[in-house]
Amino acid sequence: VQVVESGGGLVQPGGSLRLSCAASGFTLDTYALCWFRQAPGKERERVSCINNNGEGTYYADFVDGRFTISRDNAKNTVYLQMDNLKPEDTAVYYCAARQRNPWAVLNFPEEYDYWGQGTQVTVSS
Secondary structure, rough: OOOEEEEEEEEOOOOOOEEEEEEEOEEEHHHHEEEEEEOOOOOOEEEEEOOOOOOOOEOOOHHHEEEEEEEEEHHHHEEEEEEEOHHHHHHHEEEEOOOOOOOOOOOOOOOOOOOOEEEEEOOOO
């Protein structure tokens, strides 16, 4: 039972990447899911979240319209489309799945059932 991120890499400023978070061993449509990131020397921060049916989303202020979260429950996968990437977006990106109150985009306290191992995103010229 796990979630696995993919799609990271090296991209130039202004470029795009699409991250994927695939679940195995469980059905993702009963979970809300969030993307987090952590840059070296910085605390982990929440980037974007989506509720279980995809009708509710959240974005951190720093996203500023550049990222889009979506999900395909038939494929058991959640995506994060990242456009107009900036050097400050460089970080390891993690997905986390939450089963408690999955219809809520955010739930406090923030407790997640599954975390992925992370995928590195590097934005540099």
